[in-house]
Amino acid sequence: MALARKALFEAKTADAVARVGIADLPRGGKWISEIRQTALMRLHAQGMPGRRDEYWKFTRPDDLASRDSIPAKLLVTDEKPMFTDIDRLRLVFVDGVFDAEQSDPLVEENLEIETLAEAGARDIHWARDLYGVLVQRGQSPVDRPFATLNTAIAAEGVVIRVTGKVARPVSLHYKRKNAHSDAWLHNLIKVEIGGDVTLLENGPAAARINTVLEVDVADGGAFHHVRAQGRDHERRATTHIFARLGTESTFKSFTLTVNGALTRNECVIELLGDDAHATVAGASVGDGVFHQDDTVFITHDAINCESRQVFKKVLRNGATGVFQGKILVKAGAQKTDGYQISQGLLLDDDSQFLAKPELEIYADDVACSHGSTVGAIDENALFYLMSRGIPRALAQNMLVLSFLAAALEEIEADPLRDDIRDRLERWVERHHA
Amino acid sequence: MLKIENLHVKLEVEDKEILKGITLTVPDGEVHAIMGPNGSGKSTMSYVLSGKNGYQVTGGSAHLDGTNLLDMDPDERAAIGLFLAFQYPVEIPGVGNMTFLRTAVNSQRKARGEKELSSGEFLKLIRAKAASLKIDAEMLKRPVNVGFSGGEKKRNEILQMAMLEPKMCILDETDSGLDVDAMKLVSEGVNALRDGKRSFLVITHYQRLLDHIKPDVVHIMADGRIIKSGGPDLALEVENNGYADLLAEVA
Ligand SMILES: Nc1ncnc2c1ncn2[C@@H]1O[C@H](COP(=O)(O)OP(=O)(O)OP(=O)(O)O)[C@@H](O)[C@H]1O
Ligand SMILES: [Mg+2]
Numbered sequence: 001m002a003l004a005r006k007a008l009f010e011a012k013t014a015d016a017v018a019r020v021g022i023a024d025l026p027r028g029g030k031w032i033s034e035i036r037q038t039a040l041m042r043l044h045a046q047g048m049p050g051r052r053d054e055y056w057k058f059t060r061p062d063d064l065a066s067r068d069s070i071p072a073k074l075l076v077t078d079e080k081p082m083f084t085d086i087d088r089l090r091l092v093f094v095d096g097v098f099d100a101e102q103s104d105p106l107v108e109e110n111l112e113i114e115t116l117a118e119a120g121a122r123d124i125h126w127a128r129d130l131y132g133v134l135v136q137r138g139q140s141p142v143d144r145p146f147a148t149l150n151t152a153i154a155a156e157g158v159v160i161r162v163t164g165k166v167a168r169p170v171s172l173h174y175k176r177k178n179a180h181s182d183a184w185l186h187n188l189i190k191v192e193i194g195g196d197v198t199l200l201e202n203g204p205a206a207a208r209i210n211t212v213l214e215v216d217v218a219d220g221g222a223f224h225h226v227r228a229q230g231r232d233h234e235r236r237a238t239t240h241i242f243a244r245l246g247t248e249s250t251f252k253s254f255t256l257t258v259n260g261a262l263t264r265n266e267c268v269i270e271l272l273g274d275d276a277h278a279t280v281a282g283a284s285v286g287d288g289v290f291h292q293d294d295t296v297f298i299t300h301d302a303i304n305c306e307s308r309q310v311f312k313k314v315l316r317n318g319a320t321g322v323f324q325g326k327i328l329v330k331a332g333a334q335k336t337d338g339y340q341i342s343q344g345l346l347l348d349d350d351s352q353f354l355a356k357p358e359l360e361i362y363a364d365d366v367a368c369s370h371g372s373t374v375g376a377i378d379e380n381a382l383f384y385l386m387s388r389g390i391p392r393a394l395a396q397n398m399l400v401l402s403f404l405a406a407a408l409e410e411i412e413a414d415p416l417r418d419d420i421r422d423r424l425e426r427w428v429e430r431h432h433a
Numbered sequence: 434m435l436k437i438e439n440l441h442v443k444l445e446v447e448d449k450e451i452l453k454g455i456t457l458t459v460p461d462g463e464v465h466a467i468m469g470p471n472g473s474g475k476s477t478m479s480y481v482l483s484g485k486n487g488y489q490v491t492g493g494s495a496h497l498d499g500t501n502l503l504d505m506d507p508d509e510r511a512a513i514g515l516f517l518a519f520q521y522p523v524e525i526p527g528v529g530n531m532t533f534l535r536t537a538v539n540s541q542r543k544a545r546g547e548k549e550l551s552s553g554e555f556l557k558l559i560r561a562k563a564a565s566l567k568i569d570a571e572m573l574k575r576p577v578n579v580g581f582s583g584g585e586k587k588r589n590e591i592l593q594m595a596m597l598e599p600k601m602c603i604l605d606e607t608d609s610g611l612d613v614d615a616m617k618l619v620s621e622g623v624n625a626l627r628d629g630k631r632s633f634l635v636i637t638h639y640q641r642l643l644d645h646i647k648p649d650v651v652h653i654m655a656d657g658r659i660i661k662s663g664g665p666d667l668a669l670e671v672e673n674n675g676y677a678d679l680l681a682e683v684a
Binding site for chain 2: 379380381383384385386387388389390391392394395398399401402403404405406
């Protein structure tokens with residue numbers, strides 16, 4: 001038995017080694033080179049996840065971990081890109097590479113913003129004390145090798161320091177031109193005391209994409225995040241968010257996932273200062289053989305913090321929705337308010353929703369609740385709408401959107417919420433019963 | 434005119450016959466009341482007429498102005514003028530009352546080949562009708578029936594009816610759960626819709642509603658059949674004596 005496990009471990013390690021050696025690491029200044037080498041060493045110890053990993057029970061990591069990415073046909077749409085009506089600081093990445101020409105000048109009040117390539121090229125940089133640190137903190141109790149790998153080899157992304165309230169959102173717009181692109185993006189955001197920023201992400205980044213977002217929110221800081229993972233049918237994505245929250249800080253992240261061959265979104269949050277708030281929410285819709293996994297791990301390690309996880313998934317024609325969500329309340333994290341809901345709406349018998357909600361509590365004065373449901377369209381509601389003259393397809397669309405509404409409510413800013421709702425309305429119309 | 438002939442209905446999933454040969458005609462402009470013991474099949478009849486799933490028609494027919502209702506989808510029945518005020522209105526979280534009503538009104542207009550109402554036109558119309566039923570703007574904004582009190586739900590049904598202006602209105606126990614004042618409001622709402630052409634089928638357990646909405650004919654349903662029909666006095670008789678004597682008569 002021990003031997004078999006060792007063999008498995010070696011196989012996984014070999015796979016990781018096969019992908020990268022020290023020589024393959026991107027060039028950069030001393031500080032970032034050291035971080036990358038350390039990450040690579042850790043990766044060798046971790047190995048890539050295999051099918052037997054408990055944490056990958058519902059999602060097969062093979063196509064994310066394989067040496068070569070599977071080509072993904074480009075989806076041609078006439079759909080207007082998201083967030084276009086919102087005044088924002090726009091950065092464009094094409095197949096995972098920053099494109100200065102298509103981007104706005106990187107100047108904004110209360111914001112220091114550089115590309116990772118720029119920041120990494122410097123000899124010394126404040127990011128030295130943060131880059132990869134939150135990734136590393138998030139490796140316990142579960143390994144997250146894709147994030148470790150990303151830390152080792154990502155050469156693109158943004159490095160942001162927020163020193164006050166930033167007037168316009170920072171918007172990362174991902175474009176894709178190549179059917180074979182394999183992209184690695186690592187974004188780092190440090191919100192200083194009282195800082196306040198919104199980050200937007202949208203667009204098909206690459207045929208295969210691995211992103212890490214590290215967010216450190218200091219006392220009284222606020223970070224808002226709205227992300228749309230587009231309709232790019234054949235793309236595969238693994239994403240990680242790591243956040244650390246100080247006293248009275250706020251973190252809110254919303255992800256829209258539309259179709260896509262394979263999506264694994266992990267979000268790891270630590271509430272370390274009292275009275276902090278964290279929300280992670282998501283709406284995903286899949287019509288076809290698509291796989292959409294949201295995996296969340298929230299650790300309460302301070303007093304009187306609140307966390308919310310709200311996930312809704314609409315599935316049909318062979319789509320699979322996965323939710324793994326955990327709330328860990330450490331000893332002493334009294335007055336914790338932890339809420340978690342995940343719901344799947346199956347529009348046919350070919351689709352499935354798999355959920356694993358978990359609570360682990362070591363404090364006695366806490367209020368935690370979690371729920372998970374899976375079901376079909378409510379026939380009584382459908383009949384009620386139709387009895388008022390609303391045709392079946394339209395009535396069903398209304399019910400699908402109403403099912404998703406609670407997740408959208410978690411987005412604070414009206415214009416962003418409207419943009420997401422608009423996307424979903426059009427998806428629902430295109431994918432009529 | 435609603436014309437039901439010898440309608441037999443059983444449950445789809447089991448061999449349980451619920452309607453055992455209903456024959457009933459409601460001519461244009463008339464108000465008919467249906468009374469009857471719990472479980473006699475009143476709601477089932479209204480569901481079958483509106484096209485709810487789960488029932489199987491094993492015999493008989495139902496026509497509205499000569500159109501066979503039983504072949505149509507619920508939305509098509511609504512578009513040709515059938516309306517059911519539910520005994521238990523359904524809560525629909527996440528769908529705003531206003532959006533719901535506007536979609537309903539315009540779906541019906543579209544189905545009939547009429548021009549859809551603009552938001553302005555719709556707003557004007559709904560404000561006037563809601564005011565007369567004492568439904569405030571806040572209630573219109575809320576999700577359909579969610580968090581509404583029993584009486585508010587019933588008033589909301591009547592608001593929908595007023596907006597949709599159907600030819601044939603079936604009211605299934607719209608009076609239950611209403612306080613005295615709400616009962617008056619609802620009755621006024623119904624009476625305001627009486628125009629000599631529009632017909633009503635009012636299902637109720639109580640004479641009181643019929644004081645406000647004067648029926649032309651009262652039917653008594655028991656065990657899936659109409660066992661007696663008569664004038665408004667029949668309702669008084671039920672109110673005073675219950676169903677025992679009537680049931681004994683047919684036994
Ligand atoms: N879907 C169903 N499944 C099982 N039984 C049903 C169903 N629908 C109706 N029934 C049965 O059919 C009978 C008639 O029910 P219905 O609701 O039509 O009565 P009703 O006359 O409206 O009663 P009430 O005055 O209590 O509202 C009852 O015995 C009821 O239990
Ligand atoms: Mg009934």
